[in-house]
Amino acid sequence: MDIKYGMSIMLFAATALMLFVSFLSYRKRRLPVARTMVLIMLAAAFYSFGYGLEVLSGTLGGVKLALQIQYIGIPFVCTLWLYQVIQFTGAAPRWRKRLAVLLFALPFLVFLLHLTNDWHHLVYEQYYLNEESPLSLYNTVKGPWYNIHAAYSYAVLITGIALFIPMYIRALPVVRKQIGVLLLGAVAPMLLNLILWTGTSIDFTPFGFAISGAAYAWGILRFNLLRLTPLAMARVFETIRDGVILLDYDNGIVSYNRAAEQVMPELAQNKRYPAPMADVLPDSQELLRLALADGVSGERFPFSRKRGERQMYYTCSLSLIYDNGNTPIGKIILFNDITELKESEARLRENARQLSELNAFKDKLFTIVAHDIRDPIALLVSLTELLEDELSAADAEHTELVRELKGQVQSTFQLVENLLDWYRSQNGKVSFHPQGWNVHQVVRQALMLSGAKAAMKTIHLADQINEHLTVQADKEMLDLILRNLLSNAIKYTGIGGSVLISAERKDGMIVVSVRDNGIGIDDRTAELLLLEEPILKAPVPGDDAADTRFGLALTREFIRIQGGRLWFTSEPGQGTVFYFSLPEAAGYNDSEGKEERDEGYSD
Numbered sequence: 001m002d003i004k005y006g007m008s009i010m011l012f013a014a015t016a017l018m019l020f021v022s023f024l025s026y027r028k029r030r031l032p033v034a035r036t037m038v039l040i041m042l043a044a045a046f047y048s049f050g051y052g053l054e055v056l057s058g059t060l061g062g063v064k065l066a067l068q069i070q071y072i073g074i075p076f077v078c079t080l081w082l083y084q085v086i087q088f089t090g091a092a093p094r095w096r097k098r099l100a101v102l103l104f105a106l107p108f109l110v111f112l113l114h115l116t117n118d119w120h121h122l123v124y125e126q127y128y129l130n131e132e133s134p135l136s137l138y139n140t141v142k143g144p145w146y147n148i149h150a151a152y153s154y155a156v157l158i159t160g161i162a163l164f165i166p167m168y169i170r171a172l173p174v175v176r177k178q179i180g181v182l183l184l185g186a187v188a189p190m191l192l193n194l195i196l197w198t199g200t201s202i203d204f205t206p207f208g209f210a211i212s213g214a215a216y217a218w219g220i221l222r223f224n225l226l227r228l229t230p231l232a233m234a235r236v237f238e239t240i241r242d243g244v245i246l247l248d249y250d251n252g253i254v255s256y257n258r259a260a261e262q263v264m265p266e267l268a269q270n271k272r273y274p275a276p277m278a279d280v281l282p283d284s285q286e287l288l289r290l291a292l293a294d295g296v297s298g299e300r301f302p303f304s305r306k307r308g309e310r311q312m313y314y315t316c317s318l319s320l321i322y323d324n325g326n327t328p329i330g331k332i333i334l335f336n337d338i339t340e341l342k343e344s345e346a347r348l349r350e351n352a353r354q355l356s357e358l359n360a361f362k363d364k365l366f367t368i369v370a371h372d373i374r375d376p377i378a379l380l381v382s383l384t385e386l387l388e389d390e391l392s393a394a395d396a397e398h399t400e401l402v403r404e405l406k407g408q409v410q411s412t413f414q415l416v417e418n419l420l421d422w423y424r425s426q427n428g429k430v431s432f433h434p435q436g437w438n439v440h441q442v443v444r445q446a447l448m449l450s451g452a453k454a455a456m457k458t459i460h461l462a463d464q465i466n467e468h469l470t471v472q473a474d475k476e477m478l479d480l481i482l483r484n485l486l487s488n489a490i491k492y493t494g495i496g497g498s499v500l501i502s503a504e505r506k507d508g509m510i511v512v513s514v515r516d517n518g519i520g521i522d523d524r525t526a527e528l529l530l531l532e533e534p535i536l537k538a539p540v541p542g543d544d545a546a547d548t549r550f551g552l553a554l555t556r557e558f559i560r561i562q563g564g565r566l567w568f569t570s571e572p573g574q575g576t577v578f579y580f581s582l583p584e585a586a587g588y589n590d591s592e593g594k595e596e597r598d599e600g601y602s603d
Contacts, residue, residue: 004055011052014210018045021213036084037216040185043073043080044209051206060127063138067124071114075107077209078153081186085160088182089167103156110149117143157186181219185212243314243335246321251277254330263305263314263335287333290318303335313342432474432561436585439469439503439510446482447501454490460498461486469503470585471510477558478582484551485514485578492576493518509564509581520572555580 022041028034050070057063083100114123122145130139161183168179189208243260245267247253252274253267261267270280281287286301303314314335321330440463447461454461471478482501489499493516503512556566559580570576 008052008055010210011048011055011206014206014213015045015049015052017210017217018042018048018213021216024217033084033087036080036087040077040080040084041213041216043077044189044206044213046070046073047077048206048209060138063127064118068115071111075110075114075149076104077189078156078186079103079107082156082160085163085182088179089163106149106152110145113145123149154190157190160186178219181215184215188212188215242337245333245335247277247331247333248274251331253277253280259337260335262307263312287316290316290333310339312337313339432477434472434474434562434583436470437473437475437478438467439471439512440465440467442475442478443482443501443503443512446479446486449483450486450490453487454499457490457493457495457497459490459493459496462498462500464500464502466503466505469505469510471582472585473562473582474558477562481555481558481580482514484555485580488551488578489514489516489518489576492516492520505584506581508584510584511579511581513577513579515575515577517575520574521568521570521576522572526568526570 018041022038022045025034025037025041029038047070050066050068050072053069054063054066057066083103086096086099110123113120117123122143124146125141125143127138127140164179164183168176188211189205192204192208195204240257241259243263244257245253245260245264246255253270253276254274256264256267264281264284266281266283278288286303290301300315300317303316305312305314315338317334317336319332319334321332443463443465447463451461486499486501493499497517500515501512502515503510505511552566559566559582563583564581566578566580568576568578
């Protein structure tokens with residue numbers, strides 16, 4: 001009697017252990033393999049618990065009830081284990097649901113047959129008193145379906161082991177530990193179940209499941225069994241876009257992924273791994289040198305290979321693999337595909353070459369403009385001036401016509417001059433030498449140069465500028481800025497109008513304004529002038545505003561180079577005011593004078 005109680009206590013303890021493993025697995029129930037582990041442990045727990053009740057039973061009815069409890073788990077436990085193996089290894093992913101139906105069809109049939117065994121006796125033919133065993137009150141005579149189920153269970157276990165073997169050979173060390181635990185979970189019950197075939201009446205199989213439960217609990221708590229399955233790790237390994245070759249510390253190739261096979265097709269020619277790297281890749285001396293460099297980690301070198309008609313480029317690197325301590329146990333060689341980067345670099349170099357040729361052509365074009373176009377136009381300007389003087393005295397009838405011709409030629413010459421100045425500024429050929437300049441003197445000089453043009457329309461030019469204001473600017477650029485702004489003001493101011501230039505000191509800058517009472521700027525032109533690059537929006541030749549916007553684009557560029565900015569206000573029919581700011585020259589003193597001048601320049 002003491003043996004029965006001791007045996008039942010051990011069986012109930014095994015049941016508790018398997019329920020504990022089921023609980024641990026349930027906490028990771030989001031994973032399919034964890035859900036399957038829950039069912040495996042519950043099935044084994046029914047088996048163990050029912051066997052414990054069988055040991056304590058004192059009647060035939062009690063024995064049969066205990067067997068019914070055991071058969072809630074006995075038919076399914078091995079098949080559930082095989083299904084878990086299928087989930088781990090990734091076998092038959094498309095047919096998994098149909099495969100599950102086929103696998104569990106026979107276990108369900110055995111469960112139903114045992115449930116109705118008293119009607120047909122296909123599982124157990126008879127029960128008789130067991131006078132030899134101190135544990136079991138009754139013994140059984142097995143029926144045909146018991147033997148069929150036993151054979152099926154052994155076939156299931158052998159199939160699962162066969163699926164695990166190739167994965168174990170190619171797996172990483174941490175994955176091998178998981179596979180080993182799962183194999184122990186199947187082998188321990190199977191080996192203890194084989195003892196029944198020796199003729200003993202004691203079934204040690206539940207204790208095998210107790211061993212499995214202990215192994216599973218250790219695996220879950222020790223190295224995260226079920227957290228990342230071998231299948232998941234294999235999938236990660238296979239789906240990495242970079243080529244990966246795993247070496248042991250003796251430089252033997254243990255495994256590689258598909259991307260590495262694409263880089264080194266000779267890897268697939270070797271059928272057995274692990275294999276010495278020197279035998280598998282005898283022609284890859286750089287890789288061998290990298291692998292043989294013991295203790296070197298992170299070294300990189302370029303590597304190229306021909307794939308079909310395309311030249312492929314890679315960056316290779318080596319990293320050491322360590323165990324839980326600091327002991328190196330292997331190496332990883334990574335192939336990072338940089339082919340697209342190399343091809344992009346080649347395209348960029350070709351584009352740079354073409355741009356260089358285009359720039360050279362542009363330089364030639366502007367050289368032609370400077371010498372073959374500018375000089376003839378300058379000659380035309382001189383000729384029209386001479387022609388105007390001659391006709392003013394001899395033929396007053398054609399004076400207006402010649403005067404208009406002179407204006408058109410001068411406007412074209414001004415446009416060419418602006419174009420050449422802009423080209424030099426963009427090409428970096430404009431010299432920039434900022435110095436301190438008296439604003440009043442520079443403005444007076446600009447007004448004198450524009451006086452003749454203003455006199456033709458009887459436009460009054462004036463300035464209101466403190467004689468002691470100075471700016472830090474390049475003289476040639478400043479002259480061009482004033483010339484362009486005055487030219488535009490005169491052009492769009494009617495006969496008898498006025499143009500006023502003024503300046504003031506504001507926040508360390510000198511703000512100069514050119515004010516006219518002309519026709520103002522229309523909305524379309526104002527919108528184009530407000531763009532960052534109005535020159536790009538300039539109209540086609542023939543548009544009267546083309547040279548205006550072009551000249552203003554150049555003016556703004558020269559002001560920006562000197563650290564200032566250009567802006568304007570305009571009211572149609574009332575006039576326009578252009579403002580620009582330039583840095584103030586050092587040494588300005590407000591006490592040196594406050595006089596403002598109002599000088600007129602007109603005929």
